[in-house]
Amino acid sequence: MKISAKKSLGQNFLIDANICRKIVSSLDICLEDNVLEIGPGKGALTGIIYHSGCNFYCLEKDNILSREIKYNYPQASVINVDALNFDWPRLNHLPQLKIVGNLPYNVASRLIWDIVAQVSVQKSCTFMVQKEVGQRIAASPGSKTYGALSVWVQSHVRPELLFTVSPCVFRPKPKVDSAVLGFYPVPLGKKNFSGSSLNQTLRLMFQNRRKQVGNILKNYWNDGINSFFERKSLDLRIRPENLSPDDFQELSSVLFPWKN
Numbered sequence: 566m567k568i569s570a571k572k573s574l575g576q577n578f579l580i581d582a583n584i585c586r587k588i589v590s591s592l593d594i595c596l597e598d599n600v601l602e603i604g605p606g607k608g609a610l611t612g613i614i615y616h617s618g619c620n621f622y623c624l625e626k627d628n629i630l631s632r633e634i635k636y637n638y639p640q641a642s643v644i645n646v647d648a649l650n651f652d653w654p655r656l657n658h659l660p661q662l663k664i665v666g667n668l669p670y671n672v673a674s675r676l677i678w679d680i681v682a683q684v685s686v687q688k689s690c691t692f693m694v695q696k697e698v699g700q701r702i703a704a705s706p707g708s709k710t711y712g713a714l715s716v717w718v719q720s721h722v723r724p725e726l727l728f729t730v731s732p733c734v735f736r737p738k739p740k741v742d743s744a745v746l747g748f749y750p751v752p753l754g755k756k757n758f759s760g761s762s763l764n765q766t767l768r769l770m771f772q773n774r775r776k777q778v779g780n781i782l783k784n785y786w787n788d789g790i791n792s793f794f795e796r797k798s799l800d801l802r803i804r805p806e807n808l809s810p811d812d813f814q815e816l817s818s819v820l821f822p823w824k825n
């Protein structure tokens with residue numbers, strides 16, 4: 566049966582076998598791995614993962630595609646769900662978990678925001694996203710693309726931009742280039758911050774990204790913030806994009822301590 570692509574579900578299907586193999590091989594799958602794919606679609610990546618012999622799970626919102634995947638890959642655990650509503654912490658009991666997806670571009674940032682914070686990445690993840698989103702995720706402090714998404718993701722995992730992909734390898738062709746990112750665990754003990762404090766800090770700071778940090782924090786000033794700036798020898802005239810993920814984590818604990 567010919568199924569036409571649904572724009573509302575970001576359905577740009579991969580049609581290049583080499584790119585599919587390259588994406589899956591970045592996960593370095595072994596038999597004991599539990600691999601979850603988000604949005605298997607027509608199965609471009611699914612077949613390669615499934616036949617590697619690992620334990621395979623997937624989340625697909627499209628009812629028809631979800632049924633097809635179940636039919637074509639009978640040993641797979643296929644969950645017909647909107648991944649935005651998925652209870653991510655329930656994956657945390659699975660050992661050797663790896664997550665992969667050519668993500669629907671309209672919800673990719675939101676999904677990544679939730680996944681990095683709610684799933685303890687013990688192994689690795691590989692996600693394909695719009696190139697511009699990939700650049701934002703991997704951006705360094707001080708760059709134009711560095712923002713809340715960069716700080717949030719880099720506080721939870723170590724992202725790496727693996728390679729970029731042209732629109733020609735999809736059907737239908739998207740209007741933009743794509744990027745494939747690898748996410749790797751950060752060293753144990755590095756995640757010493759409250760997610761809700763950091764979230765609130767990022768909102769406050771990057772909603773005012775053109776302002777100097779001293780001005781943004783004027784109404785929140787306390788001794789903890791004062792000693793943070795003194796200890797780090799940071800000038801109050803810098804802008805939010807000049808603070809590193811570590812700076813944001815530390816600042817959040819003195820700015821919104823009651824959220825810890």
Ligand code: SAM
Binds near residue numbers: 605624669
């Ligand atoms: N993996 C396939 C490929 O590479 O050809 C399809 C990728 S396509 C860009 C995105 C897939 O995610 C589609 O199959 C779409 O139906 C599914 N999808 C879109 N929104 C979703 C959501 N909120 N939750 C789960 N799946 C979703």
